Amino acid sequence: MARARENFVRLAEARTKRLLKDLDLLGNLSNKSNYSYSEEDVKAIFRAVSKKVQETELRFKMNIQSDHESDFRLPQ
Known part of the structure; x- marks a missing residue:
């Protein structure tokens, strides 16, 4: 152990x-x-980051495994 x-x-x-x-x-x-970015870009970035942090914390609390990889893209 x-x-x-x-x-x-x-x-x-x-x-x-x-x-x-x-x-x-x-x-x-x-x-x-x-760099050039919009407020929407910033919101999208931090929504994705926050969502992944919440999912990861839940994995620890519930002792579950993730079955997918993250894919993040901003509009061109």
Whole structure:
């Protein structure tokens, strides 16, 4: 059982750090001098992020597995 805990801690820390770094990188896109985006783009991004966070939290609470991958696209 201790091995399973060690694996969980190791992977959870690495994946959480990667997720937080990716959120920082996403935040870098807010620089209007380098990027052009609409309020609808921002809403779509954060709806998708919020939905995935809620789904992931539910997976922990209900001990269920996800059966699909996320696909996110903004209109061109």
